[in-house]
Amino acid sequence: MSMLNKFVLFPLLVSFAGAAVAGPAAIRMTDAWVPEPPSVSRNAVAYITLVGGEQDDVLLGASTPAAEVVELHETSLANGMLRMRPVASLAVQAGKRVEFTPGSLHMMLINLRQPLRYGQKVSLELRFEKAGKQLVEAEVRSLPPAPMATGAESHHHQH
Numbered sequence: 001m002s003m004l005n006k007f008v009l010f011p012l013l014v015s016f017a018g019a020a021v022a023g024p025a026a027i028r029m030t031d032a033w034v035p036e037p038p039s040v041s042r043n044a045v046a047y048i049t050l051v052g053g054e055q056d057d058v059l060l061g062a063s064t065p066a067a068e069v070v071e072l073h074e075t076s077l078a079n080g081m082l083r084m085r086p087v088a089s090l091a092v093q094a095g096k097r098v099e100f101t102p103g104s105l106h107m108m109l110i111n112l113r114q115p116l117r118y119g120q121k122v123s124l125e126l127r128f129e130k131a132g133k134q135l136v137e138a139e140v141r142s143l144p145p146a147p148m149a150t151g152a153e154s155h156h157h158q159h
Helices: 004-023 153-156
Strands: 028-035 044-051 059-064 065-076 083-088 091-092 097-099 105-110 121-128 132-139
Touching: 028 121, 044 121, 044 132, 059 065
Parallel strands: 028 132
Antiparallel strands: 028 044, 044 097, 044 105, 059 091, 059 121, 065 083, 065 105, 121 132
């Protein structure tokens, strides 16, 4: 290998190696959705699954053009009562899943600018300490009806 080729090849190898380790891989965001709120509601809720990147990160907050304010909330059961409380930030560990689900973590979309309807998309911007701003589209879905005990189910429970 000529001396000239060594000088050209070495910087290329260094830049490729640097690119592989420069910054954490982005947090993956999947299954973002919003249950269709009643038409008279001024608020809605949003759910999402986050999968941590190559290093720990922190979800600092969120925003959307669909509402004046977005708050991170956690629902918990205490003394037989469901309690919802705001969460200032949320740790997202490297490679771990954080699931926002009904009855647990969720985002409150407060003071909707217009009613949300089935099939619409809601843009959400999540802000992370290391990964920065990440955009995701949440689909407005209808909620399945709450399960009710039928005669067949009642009979099954008697066995």
